[in-house]
Amino acid sequence: MKKIGLFFATDTGNTRKIAKKIQRDHFEEGVIDICNFEKATAELIDGYEALIFGTPTLGVGEYPQALEHFLPELDKVDFSSKVVALYGLGDQEGYSSEFVDALGMLHEEIESRGAQIVGAWPTDGYEYELSRADLGDGNFCGLVLDLDNQASLTDERLASWISEIKPALLAAATEPVTS
Numbered sequence: 598m599k600k601i602g603l604f605f606a607t608d609t610g611n612t613r614k615i616a617k618k619i620q621r622d623h624f625e626e627g628v629i630d631i632c633n634f635e636k637a638t639a640e641l642i643d644g645y646e647a648l649i650f651g652t653p654t655l656g657v658g659e660y661p662q663a664l665e666h667f668l669p670e671l672d673k674v675d676f677s678s679k680v681v682a683l684y685g686l687g688d689q690e691g692y693s694s695e696f697v698d699a700l701g702m703l704h705e706e707i708e709s710r711g712a713q714i715v716g717a718w719p720t721d722g723y724e725y726e727l728s729r730a731d732l733g734d735g736n737f738c739g740l741v742l743d744l745d746n747q748a749s750l751t752d753e754r755l756a757s758w759i760s761e762i763k764p765a766l767l768a769a770a771t772e773p774v775t776s
């Protein structure tokens with residue numbers, strides 16, 4: 598079966614909750630494999646040609662610890678043929694100058710390794726001072742969700758984003774080499 602690997606980090610569980618929603622509500626059963634970066638290996642990630650990465654921003658514009666620790670492992674993954682979509686969680690009121698920075702940082706890491714990134718998302722509808730995830734062209738580098746201030750928009754944003762990325766992810770998806 599063709600599969601998409603979804604890897605996430607989380608502190609209080611929101612990013613995991615979104616991962617489960619993507620798996621349960623937006624793809625056929627069995628298509629999405631979910632794994633916490635705490636338990637991930639480079640080999641596991643490398644087994645997928647279609648990937649979704651999700652991260653919250655913590656500290657002051659920082660990665661969650663599990664993702665920070667995992668980053669060096671990304672060097673062992675060949676991203677050149679992979680299609681990757683990214684989503685990030687943040688708090689635009691509490692952290693207006695570091696809004697979803699970890700999403701932007703992760704995007705830089707993945708893009709520099711040659712992956713095809715899909716799923717840019719409009720910045721309209723968010724209010725913030727600065728964000729490393731802002732591409733400067735009216736889009737974020739991936740889906741941005743703010744469960745702290747805009748929880749009611751989450752389902753609609755997710756559905757719209759998934760419909761945009763789904764064809765590219767399913768076209769790239771293969772049977773994983775390892776699972």
Ligand SMILES: Cc1cc2nc3c(=O)[nH]c(=O)nc-3n(C[C@H](O)[C@H](O)[C@H](O)COP(=O)(O)O)c2cc1C
Pocket residue numbers: 606607608609610611612613653654655656657658659686687688689692695696697698744745
């Ligand atoms: C200690 C702490 C630091 C945070 N720092 C940031 C930040 O720098 N930028 C941001 O956009 N959101 C920040 N947030 C908001 C979280 O990213 C947001 O609450 C997110 O939904 C948490 O996801 P999780 O439950 O998967 O950990 C912070 C939250 C906490 C508790």
